[in-house]
Amino acid sequence: MSPDSGAEAELTLRYPDAETARAVAEAVSPDNYQAPEGMEVSVTRKKSEIDVRVRCPKGVGSLISTLDDLLSCLAAAEKALCGVS
Secondary structure, three states, X not given: OOHHHOEEEEEEEEOOOHHHHHHXXXXXXXXXXXXXXXXXXXXXXXXXXXXXXXXEOOOHHHHHHHHHHHHHHHHHXXXXXXXXX
């Protein structure tokens, strides 16, 4: 990505088992998470890990806001799973 084309971030989250990772990944998948227009969000899972990649054409400030929202969604999904277990 060139310096004038925005910003991007990648997060890797590890969970105790594949089922937990699957449930969290489904909760924050692009189908369920409403990213701002022009934003690219991808969620992939490998066994008990989730990789989240966010690309933002509007720069770092917008990327940070989106990551904050996404992390809140992840925390809510994790908390919901703890309540169900």
